[in-house]
Amino acid sequence: MDDYPISSNSLEKFYCINGNHFGQQYKEHLSDYKDWDQRTHADKWMVFSENMGTDIMTVTKREVMKWQGKPDTTNHT
Incomplete structure (x- = not known):
């Protein structure tokens, strides 16, 4: 199976379908x-190439909660 991502529109020409x-x-x-459990907030967390720079930052749940102004609910032990 090919794992190169393509858009559904690119299938129109080859399979005569509405992409x-x-x-x-x-x-x-x-x-x-x-049924995806993160669907309600996925649009806020999806990564799109146009929103990326040359560096990608890794953040912890604690940092995200802080940025969102939510109380820290992570286990501190």
Whole structure:
């Protein structure tokens, strides 16, 4: 199996399908997206190439909670 990501629109030409419709069908039915436990906030945490610079920073849950102004609920032991 090829693991190079491609858009659903690029499948139109080769398989004579509607790429937008296929993309929606995949998202809504084939990928289990509706059951994904992080779906409600995924749009805030998804990484898109246009939002990235040359460096990627790794953060802890504690740092994220601080940035969001939420109380620290991590275990300090």
